[in-house]
Amino acid sequence: MANVKILIVEDERIVAKGIEKSLKKLDYIVIGSVASGEEAVRKAAETQPDLILMDVRLRGNLDGIEAAEQIRANFDIPVIYLTAYADENTLQRAKLTEPFGYIVKPFDERDLHAAIEVALRRRLSEVAIRVALQKEKELSELKSRFWSMVAHEFRNPMTSILSSAQLLERHNRELPEERRREYLYVIQRSVEAMDQLLNDVLALGKAEGGRLEFRPAPLDLESFCWGLIEELQFTTSSDHHIVFVSQGQCVDVCLDANLLRHILSNLLSNAIKYSPRGGNVYLELSCPNEEAVFQVRDTGIGIPPADQLHMFEAFHRAENVGRIPGTGLGLTMVQKCLELHRGQISVNSELGAGTVFTVKLPLNRDLLVANQPLSH
Structure with a gap:
C-alpha cells in the first residue's frame, strides 16, 4: 500500500536499522525509530502513524505491551509485535491489547511484508465496518425521528377533525349555520393538510429510496x-x-x-x-x-x-x-x-x-x- 507510515519501536539499534532498511526497500515510509515505551507513546501522539512495529522488551518503565495498550486506548493505531519471547505468559498479555500481528524473531523480509499487509488490510476492513455501522445507526435514528415527526404532524389535523365532528354530532341542532360551516371548514382544511403531508412524505420517501429519477x-x-x-x-x-x-x-x-x-x-x-x-x-x-x-x-x-x-x-x-x-x-x-x-x-x-x-x-x-x- 502506498504512503503507509510506520513507526519502529525497538531497543536494539542494529535490529532497528535492519527493519528500517527492509521497510524502505518495501516502499513503506518510516517516520521514526524509538527505543522505549514512553518514547513510543509520545511519538505515536506526534506523528499518528498508520502502523507500529513494537518490540515487547523495551527500555524504560513501559514495556512494549504496556505501551501498545496506551496507544490502542488513546490513538487507536494498529500494532504488530516483534519479539524473541514467545512464552505463554507474554502471548496472553499481548492478546489483551488486540494486536494486528505477532512476529517472532528472527524473521525475514517476506514474513515482515506479509504481516504488515495483512495488518493494513484488516485495518481497512475494520474502518469500513465501523463507518458502515455508524451510518446504519444514524439512518436508524433518522428513520425513528422521521416517523415520530410524521405521527406528530398527523395527530394535529386528526385531533381537529375528531373534535369538530364530535361537536357537530352532539350540538348540531342548536348550532347556528355559521358555526356549523366553521366546523366543516376545519374538517376540510385538516383533511387537506393530511393529504398534503401524505403526498410530501411519499415524495420524500421516493427520493430517499433512489426511486426519483432525472429524466430531462x-x-x-x-x-x-x-x-x-x-x-x-x-x-x-x-x-x-x-x-x-x-x-x-x-x-x-x-x-x-x-x-x-x-x-x-x-x-x-x-x-x-x-x-x-x-x-x-x-x-x-x-x-x-x-x-x-x-x-x-x-x-x-x-x-x-x-x-x-x-x-x-x-x-x-x-x-x-x-x-x-x-x-x-x-x-x-x-x-x-x-x-x-x-x-x-x-x-x-x-x-x-x-x-x-x-x-x-x-x-x-x-x-x-x-x-x-x-x-x-
Missing part, C-alpha cells in the same frame, strides 16, 4: 411557468397574485419537468403562505450562461438567520411561522430534486421584509443535440 426532456420554460402559476392561483388563496417576469432567451432547453414542478411549486407555495394577504409573489426567469435561473421573491415574514442553517432539514420550520400550517418537508424535497438536477439554490432573507430564493439549473442543451433525429 425538451421544455418550453415560459409555457411551463405560466401553466404552473395558473394551477397555483386556482388552488391557493385568491388574495395573492403571482407576478411572472421572463427575460426570454430560454429556448432549446432540456430539463426534467417533474423535478422542476416540485422545486417551483414548493417555493411559490411557501412564498404565498408566508406573505401578507393581498400581496404579490414574484417569479422571475432568465437563462444566462447555459443555465436557467429562477427567482422566487415575496414580501413576507422572512426567515430568521438561525433557521436558515436548518431550512432544508425534514420537518424543520422557522420559529416565526406561528400557526401558519405546513409540513416542513417542502424545502427538503426541493433540495432532493436539485441534487438530481445538479442545480444550486441560495436564499436571501430579512425578517419582516421577505425572502428571495434563487435556483440555478443547467440547461442540458447537449442532450437536445444528442436526441435529435438524424437527417437523411
